[in-house]
Amino acid sequence: MSFISYLVNGISLGSVYAIIALGYTMVYGIAKMLNFAHGDVIMVGAYVVMTAIASGGLPPLAAVLLAVVFCTILGVVIESVAYRPLLNAASSLAVLITAIGVSYLLQNLALLVFGANTKSFSSVVPVPALVLAGGSLTISGETIVTIVSCIVIMAGLTLFIKKTKAGQAMLAVSEDKGAAQLMGINVNGTIALTFAIGSALAAVAGVLLCSAYPSLNPYTGAMPGIKAFVAAVFGGIGSIPGALIGGILLGVIEIFGKAYISSQMADAIVFGVLIIVLIVKPAGILGKNIQEKV
Amino acid sequence: MALLEVNNLGISFGGLRAVNEFHLKIEKGRLYGLIGPNGAGKTTVFNLLTGVYKPNEGVILLDGENIVGKKTIDINKAGIARTFQNIRLFKDLSVLDNVKAGLHNHYKYSTLEGIFRLPKYFKVEKAMDERAMELLAVFDLDKEADTLAANLPYGKQRKLEITRALATEPKLLLLDEPAAGMNPNETKELMETIRFVRDEFHMTILLIEHDMKLVSGICEELTVLNFGEVLAEGNTSDVLNNPEVIKAYLGE
Amino acid sequence: MKKMSKTTRSNLITYLMVIVIFAVVQIMVSTGHVSSLLQGLLVPLCAYVILAVSLNLTVGILGELSLGHAGFMCVGAFTSAFFSKCAVEAVPAAGVRYFLALLIGAAAAGICGILIGIPVLRLKGDYLAIVTLAFGEIIKNIVNILFIGRDDKGFHFSTKDSMSLGLEEGGKVIVNGPQGITGTPKDSTFVVGVILILVTLFIVLNLMHSRSGRAIMAIRDNRIAAESVGINITKYKLMAFSISASLAGVAGVIYAHNLATLTAQPKNFGYNMSIMILVFVVLGGIGNMRGSIIAAIILTLLPELLRGLSDYRMLIYAVVLIVMMLFNWSPKAIEWREKYSSRFRRKNGKSAKEAA
Numbered sequence: 001m002s003f004i005s006y007l008v009n010g011i012s013l014g015s016v017y018a019i020i021a022l023g024y025t026m027v028y029g030i031a032k033m034l035n036f037a038h039g040d041v042i043m044v045g046a047y048v049v050m051t052a053i054a055s056g057g058l059p060p061l062a063a064v065l066l067a068v069v070f071c072t073i074l075g076v077v078i079e080s081v082a083y084r085p086l087l088n089a090a091s092s093l094a095v096l097i098t099a100i101g102v103s104y105l106l107q108n109l110a111l112l113v114f115g116a117n118t119k120s121f122s123s124v125v126p127v128p129a130l131v132l133a134g135g136s137l138t139i140s141g142e143t144i145v146t147i148v149s150c151i152v153i154m155a156g157l158t159l160f161i162k163k164t165k166a167g168q169a170m171l172a173v174s175e176d177k178g179a180a181q182l183m184g185i186n187v188n189g190t191i192a193l194t195f196a197i198g199s200a201l202a203a204v205a206g207v208l209l210c211s212a213y214p215s216l217n218p219y220t221g222a223m224p225g226i227k228a229f230v231a232a233v234f235g236g237i238g239s240i241p242g243a244l245i246g247g248i249l250l251g252v253i254e255i256f257g258k259a260y261i262s263s264q265m266a267d268a269i270v271f272g273v274l275i276i277v278l279i280v281k282p283a284g285i286l287g288k289n290i291q292e293k294v
Numbered sequence: 295m296a297l298l299e300v301n302n303l304g305i306s307f308g309g310l311r312a313v314n315e316f317h318l319k320i321e322k323g324r325l326y327g328l329i330g331p332n333g334a335g336k337t338t339v340f341n342l343l344t345g346v347y348k349p350n351e352g353v354i355l356l357d358g359e360n361i362v363g364k365k366t367i368d369i370n371k372a373g374i375a376r377t378f379q380n381i382r383l384f385k386d387l388s389v390l391d392n393v394k395a396g397l398h399n400h401y402k403y404s405t406l407e408g409i410f411r412l413p414k415y416f417k418v419e420k421a422m423d424e425r426a427m428e429l430l431a432v433f434d435l436d437k438e439a440d441t442l443a444a445n446l447p448y449g450k451q452r453k454l455e456i457t458r459a460l461a462t463e464p465k466l467l468l469l470d471e472p473a474a475g476m477n478p479n480e481t482k483e484l485m486e487t488i489r490f491v492r493d494e495f496h497m498t499i500l501l502i503e504h505d506m507k508l509v510s511g512i513c514e515e516l517t518v519l520n521f522g523e524v525l526a527e528g529n530t531s532d533v534l535n536n537p538e539v540i541k542a543y544l545g546e
Numbered sequence: 547m548k549k550m551s552k553t554t555r556s557n558l559i560t561y562l563m564v565i566v567i568f569a570v571v572q573i574m575v576s577t578g579h580v581s582s583l584l585q586g587l588l589v590p591l592c593a594y595v596i597l598a599v600s601l602n603l604t605v606g607i608l609g610e611l612s613l614g615h616a617g618f619m620c621v622g623a624f625t626s627a628f629f630s631k632c633a634v635e636a637v638p639a640a641g642v643r644y645f646l647a648l649l650i651g652a653a654a655a656g657i658c659g660i661l662i663g664i665p666v667l668r669l670k671g672d673y674l675a676i677v678t679l680a681f682g683e684i685i686k687n688i689v690n691i692l693f694i695g696r697d698d699k700g701f702h703f704s705t706k707d708s709m710s711l712g713l714e715e716g717g718k719v720i721v722n723g724p725q726g727i728t729g730t731p732k733d734s735t736f737v738v739g740v741i742l743i744l745v746t747l748f749i750v751l752n753l754m755h756s757r758s759g760r761a762i763m764a765i766r767d768n769r770i771a772a773e774s775v776g777i778n779i780t781k782y783k784l785m786a787f788s789i790s791a792s793l794a795g796v797a798g799v800i801y802a803h804n805l806a807t808l809t810a811q812p813k814n815f816g817y818n819m820s821i822m823i824l825v826f827v828v829l830g831g832i833g834n835m836r837g838s839i840i841a842a843i844i845l846t847l848l849p850e851l852l853r854g855l856s857d858y859r860m861l862i863y864a865v866v867l868i869v870m871m872l873f874n875w876s877p878k879a880i881e882w883r884e885k886y887s888s889r890f891r892r893k894n895g896k897s898a899k900e901a902a
Contacts, residue, residue: 294337294341294346294378
């Protein structure tokens with residue numbers, strides 16, 4: 001039974017990674033940049049919820065909503081102030097470094113406001129745990145909500161891209177920005193929307209992550225951010241189903257690695273698997289191998 | 295023995311037969327043209343000749359030696375150099391350095407000799423500078439030796455690409471649409487340049503072109519490619535007057 | 547040739563700059579103008595400068611984004627510290643021992659560079675970046691579970707804990723897992739650090755302006771064209787990558803021989819460090835070695851100089867970074883700067899720049 005319990009936990013953790021990875025992969029596919037600060041928006045979302053409940057006395061659901069709104073606005077502001085001016089910069093590294101600056105900024109703002117001490121986060125999930133197989137398998141409420149949220153988000157996003165005009169615009173910009181502009185698509189608006197959605201998802205991910213692993217400090221977002229980026233690349237960067245597969249696989253590998261091999265080496269194992277996959281299939285699991293035209 | 299002899303060359307990409315039963319024979323010193331409508335497979339042939347693609351069937355004999363399966367680097371060492379449809383210069387290097395890069399395999403010293411600035415470094419670099427300037431002077435680019443390649447006007451970039459290819463001391467020079475993007479004056483100058491290269495360097499040249507003025511002006515023989523197969527071949531005026539060829543270009 | 551002396555002149559200026567900065571710092575230290583806090587930063591600063599210049603070799607000259615540079619520093623640090631600690635009795639002369647430690651650290655890091663480079667350098671841009679980051683983290687992880695001890699019977703290895711080493715009486719643990727290596731002889735000095743900076747510059751600058759450097763830059767600018775003129779892509783990519791790794795190893799040796807305890811933490815050998823060095827490289831100018839040195843110096847000292855504003859200093863650092871990036875790289879800002887500078891030049895009576 002412990003195998004199944006690990007599997008479930010792996011899928012749950014992987015779901016969080018998948019939601020974060022979605023943000024990375026969408027921004028990369030559409031704005032062609034690596035938003036290094038994405039992981040830290042997760043942390044901001046969690047802090048907003050914590051503060052809203054603890055100091056504002058808001059009910060959990062309202063707090064989550066507040067966090068989503070806050071992070072969405074934050075994401076859009078960051079994009080327009082720090083990233084948009086560098087859209088056509090001489091080097092693609094410029095916007096990457098600026099994103100790193102934004103990441104430092106968010107971390108240190110949180111440090112100033114909330115201090116470095118790890119705070120405990122009270123779970124916002126009201127769903128009770130599920131007890132199966134006569135008590136030998138317990139699935140926590142957080143796990144259930146996380147996995148369900150991931151599925152809902154994935155389905156919702158896929159529908160959005162396929163069925164709405166804005167979603168189709170996002171697809172067009174990701175394929176060919178210049179052509180999309182010539183067709184009358186508001187490229188800047190589309191990119192802003194991408195950041196908005198990605199940041200909203202990050203807030204949700206932050207809440208889910210901290211509900212399951214209830215400790216929060218200014219650096220909480222960094223490692224999951226990196227791992228989610230790894231997941232996005234793993235699954236094929238720019239691909240939404242890739243983010244899902246990459247995230248889930250990564251979460252499962254991490255949990256199994258911790259359980260069956262070594263807790264300290266878990267990270268190394270995760271990274272090791274990534275390296276092996278990329279060496280065998282350089283474009284990631286669902287990535288497209290675009291041949292350079294000679 | 296012909297310098298280049300290609301027999302029964304073929305390649306498929308997935309289900310698409312891109313080149314089929316391609317054959318070609320070029321004698322040393324000839325100026326040969328490969329023409330055909332867009333998408334006929336001309337650049338694919340170049341890529342096959344230079345080892346970018348490996349053919350499914352066929353032989354490519356350079357001076358009698360079969361070069362099929364060899365890597366691009368080795369094919370260049372064996373004597374084939376090329377230019378590209380979209381000019382591929384080393385943009386952040388100077389004009390001089392672009393040519394010196396072409397001299398890489400003919401003027402050598404080890405990395406350690408370079409790092410520790412041993413006498414061989416100075417000797418060989420000086421020889422490279424002289425040879426590179428010599429080549430640049432031939433193409434009237436020597437005054438721009440220190441200019442960044444990216445800053446040259448288009449026509450000069452083309453000439454630089456040809457200069458760099460010649461620096462590798464090839465037996466056969468492949469030019470892929472050298473007149474692309476040029477106005478009639480530039481094309482005329484290019485024609486002079488290509489003829490000059492053939493005469494001064496005793497070079498054998500195979501070029502892909504769409505500009506019929508250039509083709510009829512300097513090519514001695516042609517092969518016409520259509521849908522990956524040889525449609526016609528022979529001397530230029532015969533081929534250009536061939537009704538089949540005219541139909542292929544203009545459509546039914 | 548005139549061209550030769552232009553690059554030689556530029557290189558000489560760079561060497562001179564380092565020597566002048568060194569002289570100025572030495573004077574300030576001996577006249578007591580430098581706080582002990584800043585003095586403590588001098589040796590690590592030398593390591594950071596070497597890391598920045600060596601990363602610039604990969605990023606600026608080879609044109610590949612590596613996010614795992616700290617991993618090579620880690621390899622150099624731990625192999626050399628291990629050697630130094632073991633050799634304290636065998637090689638009592640600190641100078642000789644340090645020189646050997648440098649060779650060992652550089653070689654170990656260089657070999658890692660080749661081993662990692664072979665699979666990794668085939669990947670494209672962003673994938674290469676994430677894999678190098680992964681390797682950096684793996685190296686750090688491995689070092690943290692390594693236990694090595696020595697007794698009369700020889701060396702013992704374990705990946706579990708120090709107990710499993712099974713050491714006899716009188717045996718010592720040298721590498722203690724997450725607790726790292728304690729008691730490395732503190733052989734690094736500021737003078738030695740500066741000398742090693744000059745050596746690094748000598749290697750990198752001379753490599754750049756040589757036949758191999760041209761080949762590496764040709765690969766950066768246009769891989770397909772480089773192949774078409776007969777340049778062996780794999781050979782030169784590996785060359786650049788492993789020399790870069792080797793020099794990072796040297797930085798690691800300097801860093802390790804300045805600490806009482808050497809541990810592999812996220813802060814000093816994790817991606818945080820790799821990214822910090824990348825920031826130095828980008829801010830200083832990709833491909834610009836002199837810029838890397840200046841950026842490394844300023845960005846290392848800046849947080850310390852802002853210590854007065856202690857709580858806010860990292861915040862200010864982040865803001866400065868963002869503003870600098872926007873100012874230097876945003877096309878609109880560049881436009882504004884050029885307009886302003888040409889207006890300024892015209893005002894001073896110099897001939898106006900031709901209208902664009």
